[in-house]
Amino acid sequence: MNTPPKPSLKERQFALRESAILDAVDALLSGKGFDLMTMDEVAQAVGISKASLYKHFDSKELLAAATMSRLLDRTLDKVAECTDNQRAIDKLKMLVAWSVLEHLEGRMPTLPSTRSSIHEFMMRHRPYVEKLEQLTEILGGWIIAAQEAGHINPRLPGEVVLYTIYARPCDPVTDFLKMGGAFTDEEIIDAIVTTCFNGLQPG
Amino acid sequence: MNTPPKPSLKERQFALRESAILDAVDALLSGKGFDLMTMDEVAQAVGISKASLYKHFDSKELLAAATMSRLLDRTLDKVAECTDNQRAIDKLKMLVAWSVLEHLEGRMPTLPSTRSSIHEFMMRHRPYVEKLEQLTEILGGWIIAAQEAGHINPRLPGEVVLYTIYARPCDPVTDFLKMGGAFTDEEIIDAIVTTCFNGLQPG
DNA sequence: GTCTATAATCGGATAGAC
DNA sequence: GTCTATCCGATTATAGAC
Numbered sequence: 001m002n003t004p005p006k007p008s009l010k011e012r013q014f015a016l017r018e019s020a021i022l023d024a025v026d027a028l029l030s031g032k033g034f035d036l037m038t039m040d041e042v043a044q045a046v047g048i049s050k051a052s053l054y055k056h057f058d059s060k061e062l063l064a065a066a067t068m069s070r071l072l073d074r075t076l077d078k079v080a081e082c083t084d085n086q087r088a089i090d091k092l093k094m095l096v097a098w099s100v101l102e103h104l105e106g107r108m109p110t111l112p113s114t115r116s117s118i119h120e121f122m123m124r125h126r127p128y129v130e131k132l133e134q135l136t137e138i139l140g141g142w143i144i145a146a147q148e149a150g151h152i153n154p155r156l157p158g159e160v161v162l163y164t165i166y167a168r169p170c171d172p173v174t175d176f177l178k179m180g181g182a183f184t185d186e187e188i189i190d191a192i193v194t195t196c197f198n199g200l201q202p203g
Numbered sequence: 204m205n206t207p208p209k210p211s212l213k214e215r216q217f218a219l220r221e222s223a224i225l226d227a228v229d230a231l232l233s234g235k236g237f238d239l240m241t242m243d244e245v246a247q248a249v250g251i252s253k254a255s256l257y258k259h260f261d262s263k264e265l266l267a268a269a270t271m272s273r274l275l276d277r278t279l280d281k282v283a284e285c286t287d288n289q290r291a292i293d294k295l296k297m298l299v300a301w302s303v304l305e306h307l308e309g310r311m312p313t314l315p316s317t318r319s320s321i322h323e324f325m326m327r328h329r330p331y332v333e334k335l336e337q338l339t340e341i342l343g344g345w346i347i348a349a350q351e352a353g354h355i356n357p358r359l360p361g362e363v364v365l366y367t368i369y370a371r372p373c374d375p376v377t378d379f380l381k382m383g384g385a386f387t388d389e390e391i392i393d394a395i396v397t398t399c400f401n402g403l404q405p406g
Numbered sequence: 407g408t409c410t411a412t413a414a415t416c417g418g419a420t421a422g423a424c
Numbered sequence: 425g426t427c428t429a430t431c432c433g434a435t436t437a438t439a440g441a442c
Contacts, residue, residue: 031318032318033318039437040435040436048408048409049408050437051407051411110318113375114375115234115236115378150405153405156398157394159379160398163375163376164376164403167374172366173366175318176362176366176369176370177362183360191360194356196402198402199401200355200364200367201402202355202356203356241416241418243416243417252426252428254420263419
């Protein structure tokens with residue numbers, strides 16, 4: 001058997017730059033979304049020229065896809081950290097809290113809202129869709145378990161619960177509360193988790 | 204005293220065309236949002252040239268502002284229909300249900316999400332802000348009443364409740380459920396109202 | 407692979423004839 | 425006021441030198 005080829009210095013530098021690009025895109029997508037983000041901004045944020053940026057990613061769409069793919073990797077990592085003796089409802093709440101925190105700290109590129117021009121592209125991008133399906137399957141299991149345990153309304157269709165959870169990090173409420181400046185990040189996260197799982201009614 | 208001047212045929216035609224423009228913008232903003240809507244599309248949808256469109260509205264921003272202003276008028280009308288013997292919580296639920304229906308039927312231009320380039324402009328546009336403040340004052344009263352009646356969690360800050368209600372028509376969940384095609388509009392409205400006021404929990 | 411310079415396109419806005 | 429034709433800036437993407 002061959003030992004796995006050791007990455008050369010050049011290869012490591014290349015990977016490092018690519019990661020720096022994706023970090024910049026995380027912040028830009030998180031702040032202004034796909035349509036308002038320009039490739040000039042990305043290049044400037046990383047400190048490289050636009051032409052070099054295009055050597056790493058052939059198009060703006062593919063750049064966004066790579067970023068979203070990496071987000072799903074992070075999410076799957078977070079999901080994998082959960083242990084079997086946690087309650088499903090607690091795992092779901094943890095995930096929502098985590099994703100809102102990621103959004104607040106600028107590491108959460110917009111999940112594709114139907115309105116973004118990138119949405120259709122992402123739905124046809126295999127690597128992204130496959131990871132999304134993987135995540136959906138796991139969360140689907142958690143949701144059913146939580147419904148059977150009496151912690152989530154069993155009359156709610158699974159899709160409704162799933163989308164409600166997926167949509168939380170891009171809920172405009174988070175941005176409005178942040179903008180007002182009257183709440184700490186912790187309070188904002190608490191507000192989103194509470195209204196998500198308990199609604200507005202007394203708890 | 205003078206009698207109010209009777210509008211001439213020309214003036215009525217002008218007003219009619221203006222209303223047709225705003226109807227088209229309602230649908231476009233509702234479907235793709237401000238940034239993805241182009242003035243060419245608007246002109247084409249109405250069946251006039253772009254230059255004529257600019258005779259009615261001096262800029263894309265002002266066009267959006269007029270549309271959003273008209274939306275607030277409709278909302279204030281809806282609010283005025285409520286009678287005093289209704290419970291505050293029921294009025295709030297009615298308003299959420301109505302706004303989601305408007306969105307589903309393409310008459311709900313996006314409320315300014317922080318991410319849209321129009322957001323800052325709207326916040327400086329007097330007529331819009333004044334109407335928004337008017338609506339906010341009324342809903343603020345309803346929210347406090349509902350909290351005192353024990354129908355809304357009194358520990359939730361007013362802003363959290365208000366923003367949560369304001370954000371419902373532009374919740375991505377609505378679009379996702381609609382796109383899936385598995386739910387009727389009525390079921391979608393019910394899902395949004397339920398998850399908004401009761402959350403995901405049973406009960 | 408990185409850069410500067412540039413092509414190609416798109417979209418907001420306007421000129422000028424009628 | 426409406427139209428056709430056009431301007432102009434911004435943005436994605438690429439050519440070609442090093």
